[in-house]
Amino acid sequence: MAQVKLPDGSTKEVANGTTVEELARQIGAGLARAAIAARIDEQLVDLSVPITADVSVQIITSKDKESLEIMRHSCAHVMAEAICSIWPETKLVYGPTVEDGFYYDVDLDEAIRPVDFELIEKKMTEIVKADSSFVRKEISREEALSKLSGDKYKTDNINRAEGDVISFYSHGDGFEDLCRGPHVPSTGKVGSFKIMSVAGAYWHGDPTQKMLQRVYGTSWSTKKELDEYLQILEEAKKRDHRVLGKQLDLFSFNEAGPGFAFMHSGGMIIWNSIVDFWRSVHNRYGYGEIKTPIILNEELWHKSGHWDNYKENMYFSEIDGVGYAIKPMNCPGGCLVYKFRQHSYREFPIRVAELGLVHRHEASGVMHGLFRVRQFTQDDAHIFCTPEQIESEIVGVIELTFEIYRAFGFEDFHIELSTKPEKHIGSDEMWDTATNALKGALKRKEIDYQINEGDGAFYGPKIDFHIKDCLKRSWQLGTIQLDFSMPERFGLVYTDKDNTEKTPVMIHRAVLGSFERFIGIIIEHYGGSMPLWLAPEQVRVLPISEKSSEYAEVVENRLKDAGLRCSVDLSNEKIGAKIAKAHGEKLPYMLVIGPKEAETNAVNVRIRGVQENKTVGIDEFLESAKCKVVDKEIDLSI
RNA sequence: GCUGCUGUAGCUCAGCUGGUAGAGCGCGUCCUUGGUAAGGACGAGGUUAUGGGUCCGAGUCCCAUCAGCAGCUCCA
The missing domain is CATH 3.40.50.800 (Anticodon-binding domain)
Structure with a gap:
């Protein structure tokens, strides 16, 4: 006999070897019908798992949030079977759940097209109707490897799996897939589903690997929930800034300049209203404002390190036989303004803002309305200060940033700290000091943050600000980047108290990031119904x-x-x-x-x-x- | 950049297996002069993204280019 502890605190005695499903039936017929899977001592398992020791058991039904994921994963298997039955030469790769659904990566030379979705869904419906059981089979790692020796994808999956036991799940006649589980008890319980889209995806996300076909689907406990989800997608579509921008005559794009936005007069009213507000806040926080040239001598970009680290994203030109570059960032120009005259520690911190127009050659496939463009205006600023002033300056930037976000009704933000990337300039020591300064400021403001290892800019670590819009979608806006190397490269100095020349610290920061993108975000956030102060026509x-x-x-x-x-x-x-x-x-x-x-x-x-x-x-x-x-x-x- | 899909009037879209373009909205003119989410009539608008090809004949089939869309990779 085994003692089973239930979530309500009670215990129940069952015969050794009783399956979870039988346990559910003993508790109640309703629970048995609703059961999807179970949790035994914190581990999610199938209903068919026998109880062999004293454990705590929670029966998972469609009311529990874990059930949706299990259901979707099972639905992915059903879809995989459907695809394999239509295209028998299909090689299955990997089929996880994602937010709102699931996908399955398949290796198949024939393209799956949207018109085929109906056929896949029809086949899936047949599989669901058959309501055949999901059966788990466990074998050793060695056995599994030899069983699937001809399948490079599944062999790879086994090599990535943990533990010595490798499990397989099968349902119906013959469909079997390597899978950790758990699954719903039978194919009749995968919920209301729909195939959403198909797109290419590299194996392991690696562009040098084969491009697979990724078929996306969604599934929900009930038809009603599926319909509601599809309804929300429709709503989001109506808020799409590309649709609203056209409809409300705010901006446009033209083949003459892919990735270069044309701002119409309506869009410019929104733009200028934000600029006015932005200027007033920066003025209050002690910033000056400059404007530096868009085209600058190529030499400058060699000096700044951009030529070595950012060349593939830059545009180049030639004037009178001399090489020039279109600026992808504003900092070198800002450094030249700093260098224009001498500076004393008494002036510090010097805060210089610039609404700088930058150009970056983005890959053709990544452009997306105003969110991802090749020309954009950064609400940039550079702060020159002493190492001792770093922390308080960062605190000031954080306060200014939050003040601006709140004006647009963004209250829900989170912060990420990115550390040294592989491709970088400057010594390890420099990186440590800079990273610690950022952490210090965040600690002082008592702000929780997430760390992204290796995600920093090539010249220094950074803090990124993310906001959530009214549809709970997250967007990255502001950034604070510490830079100990650019001032050195440009030979920037200040005269310190002891009358010696020292190198200042440079802080790069942006609050809204890109004006173009920010305008896209607020159009979606407000659904095109702009607040009075931003409305083109009031x-x-x-x-x-x-x-x-x-x-x-x-x-x-x-x-x-x-x-x-x-x-x-x-x-x-x-x-x-x-x-x-x-x-x-x-x-x-x-x-x-x-x-x-x-x-x-x-x-x-x-x-x-x-x-x-x-x-x-x-x-x-x-x-x-x-x-x-x-x-x-x-x-x-x- | 990669994979797939798409490109027809200002906008949203129809156009079946090839037989010389159609709707609604918008726009123009006229009638109507009105009380809270779309009055009526008439009319103008298209080298069917671009360039090739197949065919007696191409919006429709094939190839290339460009652009957009969904993802992947990358990123503000």
């Missing part, structure tokens, strides 16, 4: 008919005098159509006016997304709107 006056054109002009002038961005819709349309059009353009405020309003110097205010409307005096509206702009308020209600 108010539109909608006269009921031509008879009110004159009063519309009066209202428009009042709005313009108050500094609000506005227009009047004088089109020959009924009021309903004008409202619908303004809503489509995501106008924050619509002021409906007719003879009634004209009589009392009033406006009837309609707010974006709100059905009810309210008549107020012009002055009252202006006062409220002006305050909302100044306070960067998101709520539009008056």
Whole structure:
């Protein structure tokens, strides 16, 4: 007999060798029906596992979050069988679960196309209907290796697996796959699924290896959950900044310059509003602002180390027979400005910001709307200071960064610290000092962070800031990078207290990262419905008919005098159509006016997304709107 | 850069196995002068991404180039 401890604290005695499934049945028929897998002493196992000692057991049902992963993994096996039955020459590689679903990498010369998904799903449905059991078989590592000796992918998987026992799972007639498990008891329990997409993926993520086909699928406990998930995907699609940018006439791309964004006047209003805010904050934090040239002599880039470490991403040109480079970063230019005159320790720290336009030749396949472009504006800054000042300067940058993020409603951030990469300049000692300074500042601000070993820039370690948008998607924005080597390379010095020349420390930092990308992020974050202070057009006056054109002009002038961005819709349309059009353009405020309003110097205010409307005096509206702009308020209600 | 898919009117898309382009929205003109999420009529718009090829004939089939999309690798 074995003593089984259950999650509610109770114990149950069962015969030695009782399977978990039998245990579930003894507890209750409902539980047995709902059971997907189990956890024995912290380890996830199949229901068919026998209990042979005193253990604690938790039966996992679809209510537990672990079940979804198990289900999806099983679903991946079902998909693998379906693919193998359609294309018998398929070699299976690896099929894990991912967030929201699973994929299976397969080696198959014939391309699987989206039109084939239906066929795969049909085959899967047959396998699910058969409801055949998942059967686990364990053999020794040696046996497994000889069994699969002809299969380089599975042999590789065995070599990567831990332990001496290698397990296989089979279901139905003949389908078997190397797998750690656990699995749902039978193919009928893989949930509601859908094949999502297919794309190429290198074996082991290594570009020198064969390109495999990665088939993505998703599965959920119920059809309803699957439909909800597909619905959310639809919603995210509507928020796509590439779609909204086109629809709202904010920016565009053209074949004439792949990866180079064209900012339209609407997009530039958003841009300039952010710049105004950004400048005011930087001014308050003691930054000066400079602007350095986009094209600089190639020699400079040899000196900075970019030629050796970043050449493949740079654009080059020639002027009067002399080599020039288009800047991919602003720091060398910043160093030249520093060098323009002498500096004393008394001036330190010197904080110099630059909205620098940089060009980087990104691989053609990685471009993505405003998120990944070949030309972008960094909200860069370089701080020159003494080693003693590093920590407090970093603390200052962190405070400034958080203040800016909060203005856009980003409250959920996390920080990552990246250390020395393989390709780097500077001594190990330098790297240690720099890395410790960053850690010190984070400790002082009591900020938790994650460490990414080997992920730093070639000239120094860095801290990266990540934010989460309203759809809980994470984005990297700001970065702080310590640099002890660039000042040395450029021969930057300052005169210290003891009247000797010393090399300053240089801190590179960006808060928003790239203006282009940040604008893309906030478009998605706000779903195109920009807060008043960022909205390209803030108010539109909608006269009921031509008879009110004159009063519309009066209202428009009042709005313009108050500094609000506005227009009047004088089109020959009924009021309903004008409202619908303004809503489509995501106008924050619509002021409906007719003879009634004209009589009392009033406006009837309609707010974006709100059905009810309210008549107020012009002055009252202006006062409220002006305050909302100044306070960067998101709520539009008056 | 790699793999796969896509490219038709300003936008979103239709166009079956090859037989000389179509809708809705938008745009223009006119009618209508209206009270809160799209009134009506008429009309203008396309070397079907580009360049080759097969064919009596190509939006449709084949090849190349360019661009976009989904991923992979890389990255702000």
